[in-house]
Amino acid sequence: MKRVKEYKTLFNVDADTDLKQLKSTYRNLVKEWHPDKFQDEEKKAEAEIKSQQIIDAYHFLVSIAPETKEANLEAYTLTTTTSGIADFKHKGLLLEVSFTDGTTYEYFGVNRNLYIKFVNAEKQYRFAKRNIFNSFLYRKSKKDAELA
Structure with missing residues (x-):
């Protein structure tokens, strides 16, 4: 349950978020944290870690979404x-x-x-x-x- 809460907090979503909204939030977060946006190597490394967390969170949240479960x-x-x-x-x-x-x-x-x-x-x-x-x-x- 900790992972579920952590991912929902990262995406700033609640239990009844639909897949369309989740995808939109995902795209915005990926744009914000894309490693190529940063010139500083330290920031770039941090962005790589953060972007991987965002990708993992997105796939996880999609897999537990009500639409996915219904399908x-x-x-x-x-x-x-x-x-x-x-x-x-x-x-x-x-x-x-x-x-x-x-x-x-x-x-x-x-x-x-x-x-x-x-x-x-x-x-x-x-x-x-x-x-x-x-x-x-x-x-x-x-x-x-x-x-x-």
Whole structure:
């Protein structure tokens, strides 16, 4: 959740910002912090770091935007209802779940207590369907695994 707040603060947006406004803000920030605008090497290095943060933030915010989630809802529902859990990792408030169909989703705000209940659940997939999949902010984090 810290990363979500940090990126929203960088872009100065709130939860109901649409993709058009997000793209406009992104373009303005990229113009402002483009490394080629600066002559001083120190400022140029700072601008490179800042521009990379802006690019990362933009891609992240687009991936959790309501329009993106709505467009990908059918695929997400299919994955969470038909594919089993292949692997999972938890760090801080982030739970990363890899499914047997090769997709991976990140769930934000999953605290340690809920994670422990998930790990100790008799049927982890059933627990996740009831308590995680539709209860937390999520985004698709990795491309589908390539079938060999």
